[in-house]
Every structure is written in C-alpha cells, then in structure tokens.
Amino acid sequence: xxxxxTSMVPAGERVLSLRGIxxxxxxxxxxxxxxxxxxxxxxxxxxxxxxxxxxxxxKILAGVHQPTSGTVTFCGRPVTLTDPSAALNLGIATVFQDxxxxxxxxxxxxxxxxxxxxxxxxxxTTMEVRSWKxxxxxxxxxxxxxxxxxxxxxGQRQTVAIARSxxxxxxxxxxxxxxxxxxxxxxxxxLNLIERVRDRGLGVIMVSHNMEDVRAVADRIVVLRLGRxxxxxxxxxxNQELVxxxxxxxxxxxxxxxxxRQPQQPIDGGRA
Amino acid sequence: MTEENAGxxxxxxRTDIRVKHETGVSGAVRAFIHRVRSGDLGSLPVVVxxxxxxxxxxxxxxxxxxxxxxVNLLFDCxxxxxxxxxxxxxxxxxxxDLSVGSISGFASAxxxxxxxxxxxxxxxxxxxxxxxxxxxxxxxxxxxxxxxMPSFVSTLSGLLAVLGMQLYILGSTxxxxxxYGSALVNFGQMxxxxxxxxxxxxxxxxxxxxxxxxRTINRRRLANLSAPSLGSVTVRVVAITIALxxxxxxxxxxxxxxxxxxxxxxxxxxxxxxxxxxxxxxxMTAVGGNREAARRAGINVRRIYTSAFVLCSMLAAFGGVxxxxxxxxxxxxxxTGDVNLNAIAAAVIGGTSLFGGRGNAYSALLxxxxxxxxxxxxxxxxxxxxxxxxxxxxxxxIAVIVDSLxxxxxxxxxxx
Numbered sequence: 001x002x003x004x005x006t007s008m009v010p011a012g013e014r015v016l017s018l019r020g021i022x023x024x025x026x027x028x029x030x031x032x033x034x035x036x037x038x039x040x041x042x043x044x045x046x047x048x049x050x051x052x053x054x055x056x057x058x059k060i061l062a063g064v065h066q067p068t069s070g071t072v073t074f075c076g077r078p079v080t081l082t083d084p085s086a087a088l089n090l091g092i093a094t095v096f097q098d099x100x101x102x103x104x105x106x107x108x109x110x111x112x113x114x115x116x117x118x119x120x121x122x123x124x125t126t127m128e129v130r131s132w133k134x135x136x137x138x139x140x141x142x143x144x145x146x147x148x149x150x151x152x153x154x155g156q157r158q159t160v161a162i163a164r165s166x167x168x169x170x171x172x173x174x175x176x177x178x179x180x181x182x183x184x185x186x187x188x189x190x191l192n193l194i195e196r197v198r199d200r201g202l203g204v205i206m207v208s209h210n211m212e213d214v215r216a217v218a219d220r221i222v223v224l225r226l227g228r229x230x231x232x233x234x235x236x237x238x239n240q241e242l243v244x245x246x247x248x249x250x251x252x253x254x255x256x257x258x259x260x261r262q263p264q265q266p267i268d269g270g271r272a
Numbered sequence: 273m274t275e276e277n278a279g280x281x282x283x284x285x286r287t288d289i290r291v292k293h294e295t296g297v298s299g300a301v302r303a304f305i306h307r308v309r310s311g312d313l314g315s316l317p318v319v320v321x322x323x324x325x326x327x328x329x330x331x332x333x334x335x336x337x338x339x340x341x342x343v344n345l346l347f348d349c350x351x352x353x354x355x356x357x358x359x360x361x362x363x364x365x366x367x368x369d370l371s372v373g374s375i376s377g378f379a380s381a382x383x384x385x386x387x388x389x390x391x392x393x394x395x396x397x398x399x400x401x402x403x404x405x406x407x408x409x410x411x412x413x414x415x416x417x418x419x420x421m422p423s424f425v426s427t428l429s430g431l432l433a434v435l436g437m438q439l440y441i442l443g444s445t446x447x448x449x450x451x452y453g454s455a456l457v458n459f460g461q462m463x464x465x466x467x468x469x470x471x472x473x474x475x476x477x478x479x480x481x482x483x484x485x486x487r488t489i490n491r492r493r494l495a496n497l498s499a500p501s502l503g504s505v506t507v508r509v510v511a512i513t514i515a516l517x518x519x520x521x522x523x524x525x526x527x528x529x530x531x532x533x534x535x536x537x538x539x540x541x542x543x544x545x546x547x548x549x550x551x552x553x554x555x556m557t558a559v560g561g562n563r564e565a566a567r568r569a570g571i572n573v574r575r576i577y578t579s580a581f582v583l584c585s586m587l588a589a590f591g592g593v594x595x596x597x598x599x600x601x602x603x604x605x606x607x608t609g610d611v612n613l614n615a616i617a618a619a620v621i622g623g624t625s626l627f628g629g630r631g632n633a634y635s636a637l638l639x640x641x642x643x644x645x646x647x648x649x650x651x652x653x654x655x656x657x658x659x660x661x662x663x664x665x666x667x668x669x670i671a672v673i674v675d676s677l678x679x680x681x682x683x684x685x686x687x688x
Contacts, residue, residue, distance in 0.1 A: 064568060085570035100568045104561035104629040105554070113558055114569035119551035125491045132284045144285060150682070164569075 012040035015172050015203035021070035023056055030056045031227045038172060038203040043194060045218035046207045049246055053227040054207045055097060058176045062094035063087035075171065093165035097176040101157055107131060107145040111164045134163040139189045154181035172203040179213050191217050211242065283498050300504055311681025315623050317674050318638045325642065329649035336649050339526035345648050350536040351595040352611060353640035356618035357543055358587030360636050363619055365580045366560045366628020367423040371430035372615050375405050375585050376592025377607020378438040383593050384448035384602025385441050394456055398593050405589025406582050408434060413578035439604055447603035450596060460597025463531040470529045474520045478513035532594060543633035556580065561629030610661065618643045621671040627679060
C-alpha cells in the first residue's frame with residue numbers, strides 16, 4: 001500500500017520525504033522502515049493506536065530523537081536532524097503533545113524563546129505586539145501575555161504552543177494531538193487554522209486520535225500500526241476501513257462494539 | 273478602566289474583559305498585595321528580615337548603626353557579595369556550586385604567589401587567577417554536560433580538590449602578605465569615593481530608570497499597548513533617589529562609600545541587565561524552569577550550563593582576589609570556613625530560588641547585606657564564632673523554608 005495513487009497526490013512540490021526510517025529503543029523497535037511524503041499545501045494525518053509510533057516519528061522530525069536508520073529528505077535535499085535547533089532552522093516547527101513550554105516565563109517569552117528579537121537588548125514591545133497579533137489570529141482567549149504560563153489552562157497553553165510554531169514561518173508544521181486539550185470552539189479554530197496554514201502552501205502533519213477532526217481537514221490519512229506503515233487513505237474512506245487498518249483486523253473491539261450497540265439501543269435507550 | 277479607555281480605541285492588551293487591570297498608585301499597591309499573598313514574594317522577605325535584624329542589633333548595641341560601622345560592613349559585603357553573584361548564576365539554571373569558597377581561596381593564593389613571590393605585574397596575576405577560576409568552572413560544566421555528573425557532587429569534590437591546590441601553591445610558608453600601600457590593597461582597604469561623586473552616582477539609577485521608563489512608555493503607546501502612567505514612574509524614581517541619597521549622606525558622615533562596594537554594585541547591575549534584557553538571560557531562566565522545553569525551543573542547553581558554571585567560578589575567583597586585597601594577605605584560611613555557605617545563603621536569602629528558574633542579581637546584594645549584618649552585629653556583641661555559625665545556619669534554614677513555602681503557594685495560585 002506504500003505506492004500512492006497519483007490522483008491522491010495534490011499539486012505541489014514534495015516538502016518532506018521519509019524513506020525507511022527505523023528507530024530502536026534498546027530491544028524495542030518503535031519504528032520499522034517508515035515511508036512518508038508530505039507535499040506543500042497538504043495536510044497529512046498520522047493515525048494509529050497507542051504505541052503505534054506516531055509521537056516517536058514526530059520527535060524524529062523535530063530533532064528530539066535521531067533515527068536508527070533511514071533517510072529524511074526536506075525540500076529535495078537530504079538532511080540530518082541532529083537536534084531541535086537544526087529542525088527549526090530548516091523550517092520544521094513542532095507543537096508537542098507534552099507542550100514543552102517554560103512555566104516560569106510569560107507568554108511573550110515562551111513564544112519568542114530561542115528567537116528573541118535584538119539579542120543584546122530585548123525588544124519587548126515589538127515582541128509583545130507580534131505575540132498579540134499571532135494570538136488574535138488564532139482567536140486565542142489569553143487574558144494577558146505578561147502572565148506566566150503556569151497560570152494558563154490547558155487549552156490556552158495549547159494555543160500558545162501553536163502560536164509559537166507559527167512565529168518562524170515554517171515550511172512544515174508538525175502537530176502532535178493539537179486538539180486533545182481543547183474545547184469545542186477552540187478545536188474548530190485550530191482546524192480552521194490548519195486549513196489556513198495549508199492554503200498558505202505549507203505542509204502539515206497532524207497526529208490525532210479524533211477521527212472526526214482527521215476527516216475534517218486531512219488530505220491523506222496515513223495509518224501506523226506497531227511502528228510500521230499500515231495503509232494510506234483518503235478522508236472518504238469508511239470508518240470501518242480506517243479502524244481496521246489502525247487495529248490491524250476487520251474483527252476488532254471497535255467494530256464488535258458497534259455491532260453490539262445496534263440491537264442494544266432499544267433496551268438501554270442509548271447513551272445518556 | 274471604563275473612563276480612561278472610553279475615548280481611546282481598545283488597546284491590544286486590554287481587549288479581554290475578564291482580566292482586571294489595576295491602574296494608578298493605589299492599583300499598584302493592590303496588585304502588590306495580591307502578588308505577595310499568592311506567594312510571589314520577590315524581595316519582601318529579605319527587606320523585612322533586614323529591618324528586623326537591624327532593629328535588634330541597634331537596640332543591643334548602638335554602634336551597629338553608626339556610619340563608621342556601616343562603611344566597614346560595605347567593605348565586607350563586597351568580597352563575598354561578588355561570590356554570591358556567581359551563585360545566583362548557577363542557581364538560575366537549577367544547579368549549585370559548593371566549591372566557591374575554595375575557588376576564592378585558590379584565587380587569592382594564585383595572586384599572592386604570582387604577584388608577590390614571582391614578581392608578575394598585579395593585573396596579570398589577577399587575570400591568571402580569573403582564568404584558573406574559569407577553567408575550574410569549565411571542568412564542572414564538562415562533567416555535568418558530558419558525563420551527567422550532578423553539580424552537587426562534582427563541586428563537592430571540587431571543594432576539596434581546589435582547597436588542596438590552594439595549600440599546595442602556598443607551600444610551607446602558609447601565607448603571603450600583600451604589600452601595604454599597593455594599589456590592590458588600598459582598593460580593598462581604604463579607597464573611598466569622593467563625596468560629590470558618591471552623591472552623583474546615587475542619583476544615576478533614578479535618572480537611568482526615568483529615561484528608560486519614558487522610552488518604554490512612548491514605545492508602548494506607539495504600539496497601541498497599555499503603558500504605566502508617568503506619575504507612578506516618577507513617584508518610584510523620586511522615592512528610590514531620595515532613599516539612595518539619604519544613605520550616601522549618612523555614610524558620608526564617616527568615610528563614605530568604598531570604591532570596592534561601587535564595583536560590586538556595578539557588577540550586580542550588569543548581571544541584572546544580562547539576566548533580564550538579553551537573550552542569554554532569557555535562556556538561563558528557561559533552562560532553569562524547564563530544561564527539555566528550552567532544548568526543544570532550539571536553545572543550546574549545554575552552552576547555557578557551561579556559561580553559568582564558568583561565570584560562577586570566575587566571579588568566585590574575583591571575590592577571592594577582592595578578599596585578599598581586603599585582608600592584605602593570601603593565606604591557607606582564605607575561602608575556608610563560612611565563605612562558601614555565606615555566599616550561597618546570601619543568594620537564597622535574597623530571593624533566588626534553589627529550585628531554578630527564579631531569581632535576580634539584586635538578591636546577591638540584598639542577601640549579602642543580611643548575612644554580613646548578622647556577622648557584624650554578633651561580632652560587635654562579642655559573641656563567639658560558635659554562636660555566629662549557629663545563628664547564620666538558622667537564618668539560612670528559615671530562608672529556604674520561606675522559599676519552599678512560597679513556591680508551594682505559587683503552584684496553588686497558578687504562578688510559576
């Protein structure tokens with residue numbers, strides 16, 4: 001299933017291309033010969049069960065982990081992502097699941113961390129203005145950008161993390177579970193944002209457990225299972241197909257449950 | 273908020289109606305009370321503690337508050353204060369250096385040996401001492417970054433090893449007297465600012481503050497951000513200037529302000545600028561707060577740790593040179609005893625957290641004044657060093673307890 005039908009490839013150059021990426025943690029093979037392509041102006045959803053290797057793959061692309069073997073090609077050039085700053089400098093921005101913000105710094109300092117304006121005399125005013133503009137673009141509900149991250153809620157922190165990833169004007173954005181901590185309205189805002197980012201011609205990789213969100217924005221859905229490629233789908237694919245690929249069997253807990261629920265509904269009256 | 277902003281278009285940082293924004297002088301006071309209650313104590317404990325200590329000692333012995341004694345206090349503060357400034361650096365990244373006392377002793381021994389015994393120019397001897405200090409800090413950094421050795425252990429072994437080096441280069445004589453009348457010894461013992469210069473320098477912080485505040489206010493107004501009112505800024509500037517001028521006036525009744533103390537305060541102000549207004553300082557705070565987050569933001573975490581360790585050791589060495597100048601000797605006792613703990617205690621008492629990511633350069637200044645006041649006051653009362661150690665130890669314990677409790681309160685109030 002690794003050969004992608006040409007009709008599914010949107011116009012646009014290939015931003016990122018992984019070939020045979022493997023990652024071993026000791027005796028455990030977290031990833032085994034993963035292939036993945038992302039094109040400009042495309043949202044690729046990365047789905048899979050817990051332990052499928054999604055977050056490991058994201059961390060490899062972010063430069064946090066280094067692959068055991070395999071090649072990464074970014075904008076046509078082979079690259080090695082030795083550390084996070086290498087990935088950032090290439091134009092790969094990441095929003096991590098464990099948000100990776102400094103709780104003791106305020107919102108502005110976190111958004112500009114590592115990329116402060118005017119390194120010997122920090123330009124706080126300009127940084128604050130740009131922070132507000134980024135956050136307003138995301139329709140963020142942040143009370144003040146001069147309060148430490150520690151006093152923000154999970155959703156607000158998520159917004160700050162996303163705002164930070166946009167600051168660099170990256171070519172590729174990796175979002176690890178971007179909507180997991182968000183409310184209904186904020187989820188919609190983040191999905192809108194992903195579409196806006198795509199329309200600007202950036203590549204987006206989005207890891208999510210939420211099939212609804214995935215279908216809403218993804219151009220392609222890449223399924224990982226036990227650290228291997230397990231199929232590429234379009235958003236039109238049926239739920240059963242996707243779940244089958246994710247769990248690795250047509251007969252799985254999700255479909256069994258769905259089958260069970262149908263006749264039971266008159267008895268317990270559905271979920272409250 | 274309503275009257276002020278009615279005419280103006282809503283400012284960029286005032287669009288969220290859920291946030292209360294305190295304005296004016298009374299608002300600033302309310303915000304301060306709220307901050308303290310949620311555990312963001314800042315310099316409050318040290319100021320209260322200092323007032324308490326001074327009241328007690330002044331009532332026990334009126335000599336304590338005499339300007340003559342206070343000038344001596346400033347001389348003593350400068351040496352250990354510079355070491356404490358280095359401790360602030362390592363504490364900011366959440367590490368510790370327990371060997372600063374030994375490094376300061378080694379530095380004074382180096383200056384003594386190279387300058388007096390080997391006949392080097394004094395400036396070169398001082399530079400050599402600073403370079404040795406930096407090298408020791410670099411070794412700690414390598415041990416920490418490459419081998420994962422906790423700084424607690426590496427600097428504890430350094431404490432002993434560097435003390436051994438100090439004893440080794442002093443050799444059998446055990447102590448080297450620095451020549452009286454030399455520039456270095458004069459600087460450490462006698463050089464006092466002329467009165468007019470002291471008054472001028474005391475006015476400088478206020479002028480700089482006013483200038484910077486006006487610039488910030490203008491820039492924020494231009495950028496459509498809320499800005500503090502010129503009135504409240506002026507009140508603060510005037511208050512600070514009056515306080516500083518009164519202190520100078522009082523100290524000038526006796527000898528006046530030592531140049532060595534001026535040097536210490538200059539170093540504190542430079543460190544404060546570096547920690548708060550540069551990318552390096554931001555990175556230091558970030559690494560101390562969340563090392564992994566800082567790494568993922570593209571900060572070279574190892575380089576930041578290295579800079580902290582090297583800076584700490586160099587400042588410790590510089591403090592040792594000043595101590596040698598103060599005592600006009602480089603002896604086996606230099607840097608031993610309570611120097612180590614006093615420096616660490618000063619930084620912590622001043623409000624730099626042992627847990628990393630919180631602190632400021634001024635904590636070294638405030639903290640060392642507390643520590644030296646206790647030492648000085650107890651000496652004036654003719655108490656033995658046994659009692660002095662016990663009391664200083666208790667004060668350090670109290671400071672750490674305040675830090676821990678404030679931290680817990682900050683967590684529960686949603687402040688980091």
